Amino acid sequence: MSTDLMPNRYRPGEAELPQREASLIARRDNVLGASYRLQYRRPVHFVRGEGMWLYDPDGRQYLDFYNNVPSLGHCHPEVNAAMMEQAGRISANTRYLEPRLVDYAERLVATFPAELDRVVFTCTGSESNDLALRIARLVSGKEGVIVSDYAYHGTSAAVAAVSPNLGAAVMLSPNVRMVPLPGPAGIPDAQAADFFEAQVRAAIEDLNRRGIGVAALLFDSIFSSDGVCIDPPGFIAGAVAAVREAGGLVIADEVQPGFGRTGSHMWGFQRHGIVPDLVTLGKPMGNGFPIGAVVCRQVPMDRFGNTARYSNTFAGNTVGIAAADAVLSVLQRDRIPQNALSMGLHLRAGLDQLAHRQPGLRAIRNAGLFFGVDIGTDGMAPAARRAMALDVVNALRDDSVLISTTGANEDALKVRPPLICQAEHADLFLAALERALIKVSLPKA
Numbered sequence: 473m474s475t476d477l478m479p480n481r482y483r484p485g486e487a488e489l490p491q492r493e494a495s496l497i498a499r500r501d502n503v504l505g506a507s508y509r510l511q512y513r514r515p516v517h518f519v520r521g522e523g524m525w526l527y528d529p530d531g532r533q534y535l536d537f538y539n540n541v542p543s544l545g546h547c548h549p550e551v552n553a554a555m556m557e558q559a560g561r562i563s564a565n566t567r568y569l570e571p572r573l574v575d576y577a578e579r580l581v582a583t584f585p586a587e588l589d590r591v592v593f594t595c596t597g598s599e600s601n602d603l604a605l606r607i608a609r610l611v612s613g614k615e616g617v618i619v620s621d622y623a624y625h626g627t628s629a630a631v632a633a634v635s636p637n638l639g640a641a642v643m644l645s646p647n648v649r650m651v652p653l654p655g656p657a658g659i660p661d662a663q664a665a666d667f668f669e670a671q672v673r674a675a676i677e678d679l680n681r682r683g684i685g686v687a688a689l690l691f692d693s694i695f696s697s698d699g700v701c702i703d704p705p706g707f708i709a710g711a712v713a714a715v716r717e718a719g720g721l722v723i724a725d726e727v728q729p730g731f732g733r734t735g736s737h738m739w740g741f742q743r744h745g746i747v748p749d750l751v752t753l754g755k756p757m758g759n760g761f762p763i764g765a766v767v768c769r770q771v772p773m774d775r776f777g778n779t780a781r782y783s784n785t786f787a788g789n790t791v792g793i794a795a796a797d798a799v800l801s802v803l804q805r806d807r808i809p810q811n812a813l814s815m816g817l818h819l820r821a822g823l824d825q826l827a828h829r830q831p832g833l834r835a836i837r838n839a840g841l842f843f844g845v846d847i848g849t850d851g852m853a854p855a856a857r858r859a860m861a862l863d864v865v866n867a868l869r870d871d872s873v874l875i876s877t878t879g880a881n882e883d884a885l886k887v888r889p890p891l892i893c894q895a896e897h898a899d900l901f902l903a904a905l906e907r908a909l910i911k912v913s914l915p916k917a
Contacts, residue, residue, distance in 0.1 A: 479877065480512060480862055480866070480876055480877055480882070481510060481511060481512070482497075482510040482513060482514070482515045487513050489514065489515075492517075493515060493517055497510070511876065512866055516869065520547070521536070521547050522545075523545040524892065524894075526546065533872065534873065534874055535897060535901060536889065536890065537873060537875050537888075537889040537893075538887070538888060539890065540728055540733065540755060540756055541760050543731055543755075543756030543759055543799065543803075543891050544759050544799060544802055544803070544808070544891060544892055546890070548759055548798075548802070550798050550802055551758075551795055551798045551802070554798035555761060555798075558791045563790055563791045564789065565786070565788065565789055570790055572790060572793055575797070576796060576797045576800070577591050579797070579800055580765070580767070580796075580800065583800075584751065584767055587747050587769055588747065588751060588768065588769060590767070590770050590774075591765050591766065591768070592765065592768070592773070592787075593763065593765050593784075593787045593788030593792070594754075594763075594764040594765060594784060595762045595763060595764060595784065595787050595792075596626070596762055596764050597626055597727035597752060597753070597764050598625075598626030598627050598631055599628065599764055600754055601630075601690070601725060601727075601752050602628045602630045603782065604752050604768075605687070605723070607721070607750060607768065608687045608688035608720070608723060608750065609688075610776050610779065611772040611775055612687040612688070612719050612721060613685070614685030614687040614719065614720065615687055616649065616675075616676075616679035616685055616687055616688075617634045617647060617649070617686075617687060617688050617690055618675045618676070618690070619634050619636070619689075619690050619691065620650065620652075620691060620692075620697075620701075621650045621651065621653065621656070621880065622636055622637050622698045622880045623650070623690070623691070623692065623695075623697055624637035624638065624696075624697040625690060625725055633648065634648045637697045647679070647684050649679060651672055654667045654707060655698075655701040655703070656698060656699060656701060656879075661704040661707075664704055665706065665710050666710070668710070669710030672689065672714050672715065673711075676714060676715065676718045676720075686718045687720055687721065688720050688721050688722070688723050689712065689715040689721075689722050691708065691725060692727070692740075693708075693725070693743065693744060694729035694733075694740050694839060696729070696844075696886070697878060697879075698878075698879065698880065699837075699846075699878055699879030699884045700838070700879075701844070702838070702839045702842075706744050706745050708744050708746065709744060709745060712748075721748075721750060722746070722748040722749050723748060723749065723752060724740070724741040724748040724750070724751045724752070725752050726739055726740055726751050727764070728755070728842070728888070729839070729842060730751075730757075731753075731756045731757065731803060732808050732809030732812055732840070733756070733842050733891060734839040734840040734842065735809055735813030735816050735839065735840025736813055737809070738809060739751065743839060750766055750767070750768045750769075752764070752765075753765040753766075753767065758795035758799060759798075759799050761791070761795040761796075763787075763793070763796050764787075808892070811891065811892070812841045815895065815898060816839070816840040818895055818898050819841070819887075819893075819901070819902070822902040823845065823902070824836065826905065829906070830906060830909040831909075832847055832848060832860065832864075832909050833845060833846070833847065834846035834847065834849065841889055842887075843885070844879070844886065844887075845884060845885040845887060846879075846883065847860050847864055847885060848861070854881045857881065858881050861884065862882070864908045864912050865885065867907070868905065871904045871907060873900070873904040873905075
């Protein structure tokens, strides 16, 4: 497992930079907190974005194959227009009657299974997961939370405490239990469901034995931080049943896999044939505007709402709702999930062909437009695989294509372009990846 908090980052002195960027970095370092880090060995400097592209001050364009926050692409004109129009009238909060809030809430929950029919709005995915944990703990009367080995669920104190991805200095709650996923553990697909259920049942038994009990199984249905460990579909169903038997609730973190990214479904958990008790939303919901939500079954939501206060002035504000409403309208009108499915198939076919031509692609996993691509060769040492993956990412950056890495060892490429990706964009990425693989020589095992 990598111990670097952000392996793909700028380190002073590692690369020679133009004076313009060097001066800006110096000013940045003199005023921003040390937790800020710049991505890539040579940081990128952007002044505008449009669709699939980001532009630096000199007009050079970069193909964004990494950023899932602007789900409909950078600066989508209809989303921007909706925000501007609403901001020009009023920015109000949920304590006042406002029809667009109700209209959007009805439209949003209509995209979910019928059991999930209540929504509370937040500002971020972190807030969504924080609130979902509060609901689960109140309803269950228990404290334990089960997550995957390298999960990331946000940055508030509550969700950082259940996010092993954040690094050893971030203390995990004594009430959290981490379970391995079948893919990284090398478990064959035929045994994956039994393996994962057994791990979760062992975690439940340990939590019960220590008098903690299980409040929730919290999972990102595409397991993006664990390396995009998505298959086989349905492998989590037995674990879901085990948690419910123990009195816990099931929370699907859809911040990254939601809103049609997996292509085959609007929500990532649907690939697994389950209906969670709570679903958390964030980043792509407003195409970058800070809005999130918790969608829930009525009974737990009512119990929480009738016994605990949740007040969030900015959450559900009219400008955020206008942005989210425009995003949902474009998703449905332009059949964006269907595009994610077809483009995912196109990109997968290209990667499979590339793997036959170039060494260094060990495995390819995807659902729609979310890919994990393992770098290295069988038998290569983990550190060498990680180094090669970082070399590939930075070679792509130098070729004006943006991606990053994921997984406990950071040796998998994380590829998740905006959902408006077209075949020509995928082909540009594939050509750049082949150039990067040719440029990066295979390190010795």
